[in-house]
Amino acid sequence: MTKRITRVLVANRGEIALRVMRSCREIGIQSIAVYSDVDRTSMHVRYANYAYPIGPAPSNESYLNIDKIIEVAKISKADAIHPGYGFLSENAEFSKRCQEEGIIFIGPTPEIISTMGDKITARTTMINSGVPVVPGTKENLTDDAMALRVVKEVGLPVMIKASAGGGGKGMRMVDKEENILSSLRAARSEAKSSFGDDSVYVEKYISSPHHIEFQILGDKHGNVIHLCERECSVQRRHQKVVEETPSPLMTPELREKMGKSAVEAAKAVNYHGAGTIEFLVDNDLNYYFLEMNTRLQVEHPITERVTGYDLVKAQIHIAEGRPLEIKQEDVFQFGHSIECRIYAEDTDNNFMPSPGLITHITEPMGLGVRTDGYVYEGYEIPIHYDPMISKLIIWARTRTEAIERMRRALYEYKITGVKTSIKFLERIMECPDFKEGKYDTHFIQDNEDFLMAPDSSKERFEDLAIVAAFLDYNQKLKNAHGSDVISSGTKWKEFGRRSAMHRANKN
Numbered sequence: 001m002t003k004r005i006t007r008v009l010v011a012n013r014g015e016i017a018l019r020v021m022r023s024c025r026e027i028g029i030q031s032i033a034v035y036s037d038v039d040r041t042s043m044h045v046r047y048a049n050y051a052y053p054i055g056p057a058p059s060n061e062s063y064l065n066i067d068k069i070i071e072v073a074k075i076s077k078a079d080a081i082h083p084g085y086g087f088l089s090e091n092a093e094f095s096k097r098c099q100e101e102g103i104i105f106i107g108p109t110p111e112i113i114s115t116m117g118d119k120i121t122a123r124t125t126m127i128n129s130g131v132p133v134v135p136g137t138k139e140n141l142t143d144d145a146m147a148l149r150v151v152k153e154v155g156l157p158v159m160i161k162a163s164a165g166g167g168g169k170g171m172r173m174v175d176k177e178e179n180i181l182s183s184l185r186a187a188r189s190e191a192k193s194s195f196g197d198d199s200v201y202v203e204k205y206i207s208s209p210h211h212i213e214f215q216i217l218g219d220k221h222g223n224v225i226h227l228c229e230r231e232c233s234v235q236r237r238h239q240k241v242v243e244e245t246p247s248p249l250m251t252p253e254l255r256e257k258m259g260k261s262a263v264e265a266a267k268a269v270n271y272h273g274a275g276t277i278e279f280l281v282d283n284d285l286n287y288y289f290l291e292m293n294t295r296l297q298v299e300h301p302i303t304e305r306v307t308g309y310d311l312v313k314a315q316i317h318i319a320e321g322r323p324l325e326i327k328q329e330d331v332f333q334f335g336h337s338i339e340c341r342i343y344a345e346d347t348d349n350n351f352m353p354s355p356g357l358i359t360h361i362t363e364p365m366g367l368g369v370r371t372d373g374y375v376y377e378g379y380e381i382p383i384h385y386d387p388m389i390s391k392l393i394i395w396a397r398t399r400t401e402a403i404e405r406m407r408r409a410l411y412e413y414k415i416t417g418v419k420t421s422i423k424f425l426e427r428i429m430e431c432p433d434f435k436e437g438k439y440d441t442h443f444i445q446d447n448e449d450f451l452m453a454p455d456s457s458k459e460r461f462e463d464l465a466i467v468a469a470f471l472d473y474n475q476k477l478k479n480a481h482g483s484d485v486i487s488s489g490t491k492w493k494e495f496g497r498r499s500a501m502h503r504a505n506k507n
């Protein structure tokens with residue numbers, strides 16, 4: 001029943017490729033990197049035991065090239081493939097090809113991926129197994145007449161959603177009767193162009209929901225446990241920005257109920273591996289199944305931090321056929337963990353990606369700090385992929401301490417050469433709604449004024465004051481010693497702020 005894995009091909013790049021390889025190394029498994037032309041100098045290539053080129057920069061020709069990756073797996077004698085997140089991680093065809101070629105896919109079967117990938121099938125499966133779902137249709141809409149009838153039954157406002165969708169594409173909110181048919185057409189055409197499938201269904205619209213997801217682990221012997229929740233409501237255009245656990249909204253009773261539902265959801269499809277059950281939670285703490293993600297998620301480290309389990313190691317052991325080593329009673333959370341996603345983007349310019357050369361990087365360190373990254377000084381972030389640079393994961397005993405520690409770590413984080421989201425994240429940590437834990441999926445929109453850069457006049461004034469203090473300080477030193485003590489190339493700003501004031505006061 002169990003088959004030892006000795007070599008894992010990691011079909012991914014960036015921080016997640018490294019993350020997976022780290023666990024492999026700990027448990028004595030060799031890792032094989034694959035890389036596109038622009039990733040030749042990437043960190044995952046350096047870290048792996050072996051590395052193989054798989055094609056040009058565009059993902060379609062490299063990280064999404066199933067034939068090429070399978071070919072490398074065979075040449076390199078990999079017994080398993082870890083897909084990371086994104087790319088081929090939720091591709092049923094890829095999981096199937098691995099099966100056919102006798103390579104262990106570290107993830108679910110093609111059937112499970114297909115079931116969960118189709119939102120209406122996932123929804124129906126959950127309804128049939130008693131997991132709460134948002135009130136709405138059990139089937140796709142066939143025609144206009146049916147649309148008008150079901151919207152009446154469900155009651156306005158409603159959400160029209162693409163069956164092949166997820167992540168907010170092909171989704172339309174309707175709050176007026178006269179807009180039903182135009183929204184239906186808009187949703188269908190967006191679904192068609194995004195997924196090649198114009199099937200849509202209807203759900204009751206939940207206003208200002210929380211996005212809370214549960215981490216689950218299932219083995220190949222029918223055991224399923226959950227590793228508690230992650231609060232993921234801080235999002236911008238369906239991109240998560242900050243995640244934390246426990247959720248500020250959670251109570252032990254709600255956790256118990258939602259956890260049970262998450263386990264039921266996974267059992268309904270005979271799930272094995274690591275997975276995530278996403279829920280919407282409304283203001284009265286009603287919760288509804290939204291989607292299941294059949295992969296390791298970007299934000300998995302916060303769960304690792306509070307529960308103590310290495311999720312990649314668990315994935316590998318499950319893939320080998322070993323039974324789960326822990327029972328639900330063994331799982332508990334200790335303290336609080338927050339993750340910030342550090343992006344190479346210009347937050348003042350509509351969050352435009354800002355790829356380019358990293359001229360300097362100093363990463364935060366110290367108690368309760370973990371960074372999962374992959375860039376180094378002299379590395380050029382390619383334009384071809386997601387511009388995430390790293391994830392900063394903080395642990396502290398309490399939520400308040402975790403926020404303070406996150407602010408400290410963001411302050412220590414210095415990256416030059418590309419624009420980053422660090423300042424924006426610092427403002428989130430300072431935002432009263434966030435600090436009080438009073439936020440939902442509308443947080444960024446609701447706090448736009450606070451979160452966007454204070455339109456510089458104040459900052460410029462501060463900068464000028466610092467420059468003036470520095471010039472004054474330097475002049476004093478010059479008078480005393482007869483020469484410039486600090487050359488113009490130094491980082492005078494932070495140094496000067498304290499010392500200049502301090503000395504000025506002393507004089």
Ligand code: MV4
Nearest residue numbers: 134159166167168203204205206207211235441
């Ligand atoms: C909803 C909803 C309100 N009511 N469904 C957005 C992404 C997709 N996976 C589901 N989404 C939503 N579905 C109903 N019936 C609100 C959202 C939604 C949202 C959900 C999770 C996290 C952020 C969000 C931001 C806007 C809308």
